[in-house]
Amino acid sequence: MANINLLTATAFGEILCLSKRQIFRLDSSGKIPAPIRINGAVRWRQTDIERWVSMGCPDRKTFEVMNGGE
Secondary structure, eight states, X not given: OOOOOEXXXXXXXXXXXXXXXXXXXXXXXXXSOOOEEETTEEEEEHHHHHHHHHTTOOOHHHHHHHTTOO
């Protein structure tokens, strides 16, 4: 099984210099990539975040289209 790094809202916020609360607000408004949910825990794939930043941080719908609909 591949090693997939998952980020918490706090870790994601540290990358963007934002608080955990701001990350959840951005998630609710569709401005960051969609998280995955594992037994109620909310996490983001590190590879998705790196790709999203390299694309210039587009909104979620634009990111999904640019990312091939993943």
